[in-house]
Amino acid sequence: MTITEKIIEQLEGVGIQTDFCNGSHTLDATVDETRVVCELSALGSLGCAFEHLTVESSKLADATGERVQEIGAALSKQLTYLLEPIAVIEADAEEGMVQLRSEPPHRVEDSRSYYELLVRRGGELRLQRFCKTNGVARRAVPASVTREVFLRLVGDLVAAVE
């Protein structure tokens, strides 16, 4: 059973929940050295909203800065189906960390929304959506996607660390 199939199974087990009683529901699936953790804030028949989607893999434990940058560059080409395209904004080869963000971010009056995907050496990819309003600290907001996009996203993030 692949990780994506395990996630599908867990989603079916949850059923349709527009609001989880404790605020969120965590999906957690592991296959071999790769683990997917996702905190869902809503789940419908067509789509879901997640606070974060994280892929952890020991395969990246010893990755060089260049390898991490390659993964970032590959993901920026692969993830073309989100609300905005994402691109590598900052890459720190020494620390082995790459930051990708929506390019450009979505802007409505004095607020901006954007995806942020961090790829870290040591083996973590973490995707979140943020909203920044002038004069207020930025905050993570749920990222809404269809079920189809969500599963594709899981598959692409897992494939990136393979």
Added chain:
Amino acid sequence: MTMKIETDQRRFRQIVRGKIRENLRKYIAHDEMIGRKGRDLVSIPVPHLDVPRFRYGKNGSGGVGSGDGEEGTPIAGGGDDGSGQGQAGSDPGQHILEVDVSLEELAEIMAQELELPRIEPRGRDRITQLKARYNSVRRTGPESLRHFKRTYMQALRRQIASNSYAPHRPRIVPINEDRRYRSWQEVTEPEAAAVVIYMMDVSGSMTDDQKEIVRTEAFWIDTWLSNQYDGIEVRYIIHDAAAKVVDEETFYHTRESGGTRISSAYKACAELLAEEYPTSDWNIYCFQFSDGDNWGEDNQQSIDLLRNTLLPACNLFCYGQVESPYGSGEYIRALESIFGTDHEKIVLSEIENKDAIYDSIKLFLGTGK
């Protein structure tokens, strides 16, 4: 006696100064309007300045006191009855005049408009330096220092005294004894040495627009501080995850793609101060610009370096947070939470866009430190 043209010129300068003051916010926000002319002059386009000029009539079309006209007949003008081609333009006419202003004068205008207090150097006046002041006149000296006006005045005085001056045919011929030369005296003056250190985040999230804001703000800060200190030194540090001391050209035209570690710039700045600018001899001004998107765990290290190393050394530490396409970062909030908003040495400013530069400069330089 002041000549008429000097009075007119003085009046003209006053009008120009008034116009520059009136439009200062615009010049600051759009510094591309200001052209540098050498080291000490800038050229500024002053709009809507009506310069008096002669208006000529048409030759042979009559005029006052000539021709066969009766009293009350309109003069000049007439004659062209044909239908002209083309239409009047719909845009307002342009009356742009470029005027040259010295940086010193520009600094004074800025100080008046922004109500900037004069800077009080920090306890460095025990350092003195001998300076030459050309404030006297002698009978001997090198020809390069000949004082022509004094020489001719002396010749005139001699000719009047010897009754050889003819007012109807005023010819003044200086002789050797009339020659006067500028001379200097050495005076001891307190010297206040100052260094300005600019630090800029050039990480991937800093766009060209943001760097343009930094460049503009730095130009006006330089203009003011140079006016306040003789021979001010300016140093530049750029950083992403690592920092380095660079020259001016590199400072404004480098874009890196690395992550943001503000602490790296603070370390480089502390090292530079320790090696070249001992705090006992220098007035130190630090201006840091970033989008504030410091990578998570670096905030604490940055704040520790700032508090323990840089602040004790500086007269003033100014942090300008320039808004990126992703909004203004969180670093300024971290500084506010630690140092508050009315710290004696730290000034924080959020620069949303070019129009905010004016208020940011006022905030930075309004402390008079």
